[in-house]
Amino acid sequence: MPDLEAVRTQLEARLADLLAEAKEIDAELSEPHSRDWEERATESEGDEVLEGLGHAALAEARRIHAALTRIDEGTYGICVSCGEPVGEKRLEAVPHAPLCIDCASR
Numbered sequence: 001m002p003d004l005e006a007v008r009t010q011l012e013a014r015l016a017d018l019l020a021e022a023k024e025i026d027a028e029l030s031e032p033h034s035r036d037w038e039e040r041a042t043e044s045e046g047d048e049v050l051e052g053l054g055h056a057a058l059a060e061a062r063r064i065h066a067a068l069t070r071i072d073e074g075t076y077g078i079c080v081s082c083g084e085p086v087g088e089k090r091l092e093a094v095p096h097a098p099l100c101i102d103c104a105s106r
């Protein structure tokens with residue numbers, strides 16, 4: 001079983017990095033919000049500052065949010081698809097991985 005507090009600290013640090021990066025980009029951007037973004041932005045708090053990020057970074061931030069929620073709910077490390085353990089090695093490589101390697105490679 002991974003050290004959940006250590007994982008949480010790691011995930012929160014990564015999320016803070018992404019948010020800081022987003023704020024920098026946001027300050028440089030002057031484009032109006034897209035309608036699509038406005039709709040998605042209501043899904044989770046803090047997302048509004050993430051709009052400047054690319055899709056990959058945005059997706060990572062969402063996965064980190066989700067992983068932090070799973071830590072809170074006590075389901076961290078359990079594959080969200082099949083319910084089997086994600087695997088310690090995989091979590092070490094990708095702490096916010098929601099799927100076990102079998103489901104992820106499907």
Ligand SMILES: [Zn+2]
Nearest residue numbers: 079082100103
């Ligand atoms: Zn699975």
